[in-house]
Every structure is written in structure tokens, then in C-alpha cells.
Amino acid sequence: xxxxxxxxxxxxxxxxxxxxDVATIGITDFAQSELGDIVYVEVETVDETLxxxxxxxxVEAVKTVSDLFxxxxxxxxxxxxxxxxxxxxxxxxxYGDGWMIKMKFTDAxxxxxxxxADAYKELVG
Amino acid sequence: xxxxxxxxxxESLGAKMVPFAGYNMPVQYEGVNIEHQTVxxxxxxxxxxxxxxxxxxxxxxxxLVQKVSSNDASKLTVGRAQYSYLPNATGGIVDxxxxxxxxxxxxLLVVNASNIDKDWDHITSHNTMxxxxxxxxxxxxxxxxxxxxxxxAMQSLTSVDLSAIKFYHFEVSDFAGIExxxxxxxxxxxxxxxxxxxxxxxxxxxxxxxxxxxxxxGIKPIGLAARDTLRLEMGYCLYGNDIDDTTSPYEAGLGWxxxxxxxxxxxxxxxxxxxxxVDRKLIAFEMDERAIPRGGYEIKDSSQQDLGxxxxxxxxxxxxxxxxxxxxxxxxxxxxxxxxxxxxxxxxPATVVKLPFYKK
Numbered sequence: 001x002x003x004x005x006x007x008x009x010x011x012x013x014x015x016x017x018x019x020x021d022v023a024t025i026g027i028t029d030f031a032q033s034e035l036g037d038i039v040y041v042e043v044e045t046v047d048e049t050l051x052x053x054x055x056x057x058x059v060e061a062v063k064t065v066s067d068l069f070x071x072x073x074x075x076x077x078x079x080x081x082x083x084x085x086x087x088x089x090x091x092x093x094x095y096g097d098g099w100m101i102k103m104k105f106t107d108a109x110x111x112x113x114x115x116x117a118d119a120y121k122e123l124v125g
Numbered sequence: 126x127x128x129x130x131x132x133x134x135x136e137s138l139g140a141k142m143v144p145f146a147g148y149n150m151p152v153q154y155e156g157v158n159i160e161h162q163t164v165x166x167x168x169x170x171x172x173x174x175x176x177x178x179x180x181x182x183x184x185x186x187x188x189l190v191q192k193v194s195s196n197d198a199s200k201l202t203v204g205r206a207q208y209s210y211l212p213n214a215t216g217g218i219v220d221x222x223x224x225x226x227x228x229x230x231x232x233l234l235v236v237n238a239s240n241i242d243k244d245w246d247h248i249t250s251h252n253t254m255x256x257x258x259x260x261x262x263x264x265x266x267x268x269x270x271x272x273x274x275x276x277x278a279m280q281s282l283t284s285v286d287l288s289a290i291k292f293y294h295f296e297v298s299d300f301a302g303i304e305x306x307x308x309x310x311x312x313x314x315x316x317x318x319x320x321x322x323x324x325x326x327x328x329x330x331x332x333x334x335x336x337x338x339x340x341x342x343g344i345k346p347i348g349l350a351a352r353d354t355l356r357l358e359m360g361y362c363l364y365g366n367d368i369d370d371t372t373s374p375y376e377a378g379l380g381w382x383x384x385x386x387x388x389x390x391x392x393x394x395x396x397x398x399x400x401x402x403v404d405r406k407l408i409a410f411e412m413d414e415r416a417i418p419r420g421g422y423e424i425k426d427s428s429q430q431d432l433g434x435x436x437x438x439x440x441x442x443x444x445x446x447x448x449x450x451x452x453x454x455x456x457x458x459x460x461x462x463x464x465x466x467x468x469x470x471x472x473x474p475a476t477v478v479k480l481p482f483y484k485k
């Protein structure tokens with residue numbers, strides 16, 4: 001199971017890359033493997049400001065659908081448009097070309113509450 | 126949790142195992158899309174040993190089968206099988222099944238794993254004629270070898286001419302070095318092939334030889350996830366999703382296996398459903414936009430009035446669109462009718478279509 005040490009994580013199996021006040025968000029290798037073949041990533045909240053834990057989109061696999069929860073409060077600025085035509089990038093490259101959104105977060109103290117790679121590793125066993 | 130005789134093999138192949146109907150079953154090996162495509166294009170093998178098998182024998186065997194089964198088993202000759210269901214006392218369905226005529230005075234009923242106990246109790250309760258009943262479910266394994274290359278790939282394993290076994294016919298013969306195996310030209314995929322019934326003690330040898338024989342044909346093991354997408358592309362009902370104790374066979378489109386040529390459980394009420402009509406129909410629909418319907422989603426008309434509920438839905442791996450089945454009032458059941466599916470906050474348009482979704 002690939003869990004890059006430089007990223008932050010949530011118990012909802014999302015990863016967060018922090019650069020200044022911008023966060024890039026995707027789902028973890030564990031999550032993509034549990035979901036199976038991903039066929040559709042729906043994000044219709046670009047330009048919206050949402051609270052931490054609110055649903056910002058959904059990821060549909062052949063067999064199942066799963067909500068995506070915003071790990072930090074702030075404005076969603078970008079959706080990875082490559083996923084429109086190639087949702088399978090989430091399976092093949094979850095931490096790279098399979099990223100889902102970028103956001104501007106407003107409360108830096110929330111970052112401290114995210115899981116470290118070690119803590120996430122423990123969570124997924 | 127029960128295991129099949131092949132559980133260790135599935136685990137060694139890296140399958141993702143899930144609990145299904147009380148069994149620890151492989152849901153996926155490599156990925157649902159590639160497994161699905163393997164069956165559509167080449168040949169794949171499913172371990173579906175969780176399915177139940179009841180053997181009904183003796184001079185009263187036909188009478189009992191005729192009593193509990195909706196289809197007319199008197200039309201079967203030795204070596205033929207028929208799709209059927211067990212009607213309940215309230216106009217619904219206990220289970221759907223396949224009835225095989227093994228020999229004179231002997232029938233094999235193959236039922237869904239999740240319903241084995243319920244079916245057994247139901248049939249037993251109607252066995253007033255004392256036909257001999259044996260539950261073979263724990264002793265028998267079932268492999269489905271499915272796909273357009275199944276016949277060619279498996280021919281070297283048997284002395285039977287596989288290409289000569291017609292759909293819903295079977296032979297009891299040698300297969301992969303084992304005698305008295307049922308080789309049945311049936312399946313749940315719409316891509317042709319066979320189902321192989323053998324004893325648990327024989328199935329590992331058969332599995333291994335099937336994979337040796339199929340190696341040059343791209344054979345792969347296939348999980349339950351692809352079994353579901355394959356059956357749904359054909360519009361085959363899944364018990365528990367599309368049909369259950371509360372659905373009328375006439376709502377579900379199972380009139381073709383309901384034969385009033387004989388007396389059977391609750392035939393009076395079913396005849397009424399047939400003659401007076403029913404209030405809803407099982408439909409097949411395709412999404413007009415990119416969206417995936419799922420079981421439990423609401424079906425609505427253009428003014429947001431409730432029409433019914435989606436019973437099965439998926440992204441079709443073969444067609445790349447969302448497909449589903451569900452119940453709606455008969456006036457919305459004609460192919461071409463426009464309906465809407467409530468998908469999260471959106472009402473997404475869909476069109477009623479004829480089955481199968483997938484045409485070769």
C-alpha cells in the first residue's frame with residue numbers, strides 16, 4: 001500500500017498536499033483499491049466555499065458510489081478536468097495525475113488536525 | 126462464514142473476498158472491467174459453488190416439481206433444463222431457479238445461495254406426496270465457464286462434442302478426467318459457455334485443467350462483481366434486487382415461464398395477474414446523460430412525481446453508459462418512454478429500452 005510520507009490524510013481516505021494556503025486533494029491508494037474500477041468523478045462545487053466535512057463531490061466505481069468530503073474549510077478553485085475523460089487515472093495514479101481538486105483553505109489550524117502518513121498507515125492496517 | 130472448495134485458490138490468486146449469502150466469495154481478481162471484457166471477448170471462469178442444488182427423485186418427483194415450479198416440467202426430456210421460479214402464496218416469488226431433468230423420475234433444482242434454507246422449507250412444505258428430496262448444496266461445486274471461446278477452449282477436456290450441446294441442454298459425461306460431471310449449456314452472462322456441476326472433491330482438479338486448457342485463449346478467473354455487470358447488460362433478473370417475495374412474476378416479465386397447463390402453488394392468483402394486468406412493470410432503461418443509476422434510487426416523471434424504484438443499476442462496461450432496471454406503472458413501460466432518475470440532487474433523464482442492453 002503506497003502512503004507517501006509528505007502528504008496529509010483523513011479517515012475518509014483522502015490525501016491532502018499543502019502548499020502555502022492551497023491544498024490539493026485526492027483519494028488514497030487504499031481507497032482506489034477498495035472502490036475498484038473508477039468510472040466517473042463528479043465535482044460540481046468549483047468556486048463554492050464549503051465547510052470542512054461537507055460533500056464536495058462523488059466518485060463512482062462500477063459497483064459502488066462514494067461521497068467525497070472536504071478535508072478543510074475553504075473555496076474549491078480547481079477540478080482536475082483530465083478526470084472527465086480518464087477517471088481511471090484515479091486508479092492508476094492516485095497521488096499524481098489522479099488528483100481531484102485544489103482549494104484555498106481559510107483556517108490553517110485545521111491542517112494540524114489531519115492525519116500524518118504514519119497515523120493513516122495505522123488506520124488502514 | 127462458509128468457504129467453497131476453491132477458497133484457498135481464490136486467495137492465492139489475489140482475489141478480493143467478500144461475504145455473500147453466507148459464503149466467503151471472490152468479488153474481483155484483476156478488476157471488474159477487464160474481467161467483464163474477458164467474458165465478452167474470450168472465456169472466463171466463475172466459482173459459483175455457493176448456489177444451491179436440490180435433487181428430487183422417485184415416482185412422485187415430477188408431481189412435486191410441478192406443484193412448486195411455475196414452468197411446466199412435464200415438457201422436459203432427459204438432458205434438458207428450463208428456467209423457472211417458485212411462486213409463493215401471496216402472488217410473489219420465493220426464488221428463481223433452473224430445473225434439470227437428470228433422468229426419468231429425477232430432477233435437479235438449482236437455486237440461489239441466499240435462499241437455500243427458505244426454498245428447502247418451502248418445497249418440503251408442499252411435499253405431501255413424499256417425493257425423495259436431497260439437499261446437495263454443501264457437497265457440490267459449480268463452475269461457470271463463460272464466453273464466446275468457451276466451447277473451443279474446453280473441447281480437449283471431454284469426449285462430448287461441446288458445440289453440439291444446445292442452449293439449455295446438458296450432458297452427464299467425462300470432463301477434465303472426472304466422470305459423471307454435468308456439462309450444461311447455461312449461464313448468467315449472455316456470452317455463451319457452460320456450467321459444470323461436480324463434487325467438491327473433484328472441483329480443484331477441474332479448475333486446474335480448465336485453466337491449462339484455456340491458457341491459449343486468454344482464460345481468466347472472474348469475480349461476482351463482473352457476474353453482476355454481465356447479467357445486468359442482458360437484463361437477467363437477480364433475486365433480492367429485481368424480484369423478491371413481493372414482486373409478481375407478471376410485473377417482472379416472467380409470464381413466459383408461468384404455465385397454466387397444470388396445477389401449481391397459487392396459480393389462481395397468478396392467473397388473475399395475467400388476465401387483469403398488474404400495476405407496475407419491470408423496465409430496462411439507459412441514462413441519457415453521463416450518470417450511473419443504483420439500486421434504491423427513485424424513478425420520477427418529468428414533473429417529479431414518483432414512479433417507482435431502481436432495482437439494479439451500474440455503469441455498463443461494454444457500452445460505457447449507465448443502465449438500470451426498476452419498476453414503473455405500465456404506461457411508462459413502453460420502450461422509448463422518458464423517465465427520470467433521482468441521482469443525489471439531480472433529476473437525470475433516461476429512456477426505457479428493450480432488453481438486452483448489450484447486443485453482440
